[in-house]
Amino acid sequence: MNKTFKLIFLNLSIIIIAILSYSPGFFYLRPSDVSVFRAGMSIIIFLALLLAFCYGNYSLLKPKEKVTYSKENIKDMSEAKSILSSYTNGEYFGEIATTVISQISRLESSTQRAKIEIGRKFERGSLSWQKYYSAIEEANSIALDNVISLANRIQFFDESEYSRLKKYKYDAIPDDIQMQQLELYNTNMKLIESAVSVNENLILGLDRLSIEFAKPGEIEEQNINLLTEIKKLTDEVKYYV
Template sequence: MKKKKIKKLIFGNLGFLIGFVVLFSPGLLGLSIVDASAVKAALSLTLGIMMPAGMVAYNYKTISQKNDVKLIGTNQYSVEGIRQEMKHYLGSGVFGQVARASLDELDKCEKMQAGVDEVLDRKFEKGSLTYQKFDSIAKAAQDTILANMVNMLNRMKVIDDGVYARLQNYKHDDIPDDIQIQQLELYNKNIAAVKEKRNQNEGLIYKLDELRIELAASEAVDAAGIKAYAEIDTLIKQIEYYQN
């Protein structure tokens, strides 16, 4: 159960209990079904029935309420925003491992970017064409990794762990198998796409590290002399091509 839903249940039930105490405690409003006043006695009886019923209805509605699926806009994300979204899936049976790997990739991506920046600052004049060329390819790789994670999160948001578990056991219920098989195939295709994006990110992070090491070791002062530059550019173009 989501933390937001648990908080809603706690505070909602607390509100009901406080209201009950205020209404029926002798030191406060002191309502009672045996009150000498017929009006107060009737009101006490009505509230005594309605409040517990309302509490049960509130709990049922809160527990059964589906979580809102809020997709992330392609250009409306930040590293920290993605990190927080990924943390929500650490306990997921379907995407727990993907979330852990992605959080690790975020950390590695930041370290690789910082490493490339450090080498560029040391070897080239900041603002020079060579500096800008290497800096832009490293930034493009990072942007592609983050865009991939946004795509992953939007796919992850529409897969419900409970529904997926039920679909995997479709032979044991009364719902037509052919419908559930199609739905299971759809879910599996979506899950595979998420894992493919994760693999793409791992490849880009590796190439960023390779770029950092090549830049540090090479005497080349042009992108043509750095193999990782062309490989990162090719990877980014492939990812963009298949995403469109």
């Protein structure tokens, strides 16, 4: 539900409640009513509607505060998805935010599948189990770090300013300054796109490992190579954190 829809819904609800409460054809509440209860209700409803109008509109219209996200305020992937969902309507980052939310869900599924297959292939607590399981855990943890980093990059990206800079040739501000500003925004955009790409590679690596482990028989050299690949992909993700 975007901000415009929320504003319309809030104010329309206030109007409807006011009409039902004070119109002669409905409850017709008024402070001068002979009934103390009805007179009191008319005042209480008026104050409640006034508070809802003032506080509700202020909350929706005030600029969103910039908060630097970290594992202190984002404990898991579900919280990360909740934060990213507020950016899905953006002109430039809406699609990216939606993609990352989808990646989080798929990453959780891929991680869970990989852990299940490791548990089937090795005895829990054995050296082999620890080797693979710890690699999966690290990959998942670094992926969360990357998602947090993405959320920070997206929230500090001013879409209205970026839109203005893309048309910098048509205003009176010196072009050389605006070109540098635009380059800064474009660099940030490329970093975000690259971070999304390495997340995708990590998901693919986890799925490959799960598929190989699901095959019957002993662990082959290819699976060792896949583990090495996951560690390599994890290191690539670290670059964008």
